[in-house]
Amino acid sequence: MFRCPGHCCPLRRVLLLTVLLSLWMEVTSGFVIQRIPESPAVGQNVTLKVTGVTGTIQGFSWYKGSGTDSRNQILFYSPSTNTQVPGPQYFSRASPLPDGSLQISDLVTSDRGNYTVQIQTDTQLQYTVSLPLPGPLPETLPAFAPVGVSPGRLMVALLVTALICL
Template sequence: MQPPSACPCRGGIPWQGVLLAVSLLTFWNPHPTAQLTIEPVPSDVAEGRDVLLLVHNVSGNAVGYAWYRGQITDRTRLIVSYSNLTHSATPGPAFSGRETVYPNGSLLFVNLKKEDTGFYTLQTTTDNFDAEVATEEFCVHEKLPKPNITINNSQPMEGEDSLALTCEPEIHYATYLWKIKNQTIPDGDRLKLSNNNRTLTLFSVTRNDTGPYECETQNPVSASHSDPLTLSISCE
């Protein structure tokens, strides 16, 4: 007996036909259009420098661009719009005078300030009035000042006192690093670092703890070192 040519369920079609249909769909199904994206170059930038919001995968029939401050296309947050029909840019309420939009949709932002950190949204419009939106963020970091070390006890007694060395000033989003005699200080039983590494505590100090100590602050765009500090530890 020959095998059935169709599956037993009602309305079934031969399996050869299913394979043919799948093959045709695979062959004729076009690749999806690449999604509109924004690439900040660089994504972390120092105050006073520039960033380019580079646009990728803009539709070939785009006729206009609109850049917004934030994550929504609110007209009160419009920075600048550009028309490919008139080849002209129109500033919006959020325009600062430091932004330049290019015919490919990319936006150059110059002389950045710390408050420029955040999200930016691009909306593109095509000749058939379709719109596409992309959002990205970048971070502006301050240039780090030279740190200094403060101490909670200027005349510690050997074996009796503990000391807390603090790296000043406190800077949000900065990383703190300590060194003694040019060696990184490990966290241990007698040397304890605070959660953010800004304060170094020495328990039951000895004459071997005189130093010198240095602290360093770091962020993604800069680093700064303190002057070395040598402790004066008194013997009982």
């Protein structure tokens, strides 16, 4: 097995940097969801804005939670036919946009939590975003709700940490 002498090994640094840059490029080339506004409050409107989707969107579904369990589906939408099908978690303040985004009007504390979108293009894409809202937590949510971090920022943080540690 190859061993680098001491703490400093240029080959190890190059290999790690190559792997991290490859992962960063792969992650950031995909799509993301941005909250607009970034920190909405109860009573405001928010758009869970989908960006970075390549290809034609054939249809998409939004879910309340971190997965795509059909019991948690808010709605399905087909942009080409302008067809909306409500799911078990549908609420009238949620509106789909043709680009895959979800607009929620007049936020209430029970809107807090994770939202997952599943988009069908030539391939199937999926992304989860957190919607934090100020105020007391409802009893149905855990005391800690993770805040969404963009994959690009996460990879940059890992890359900087790796370079500092080497």
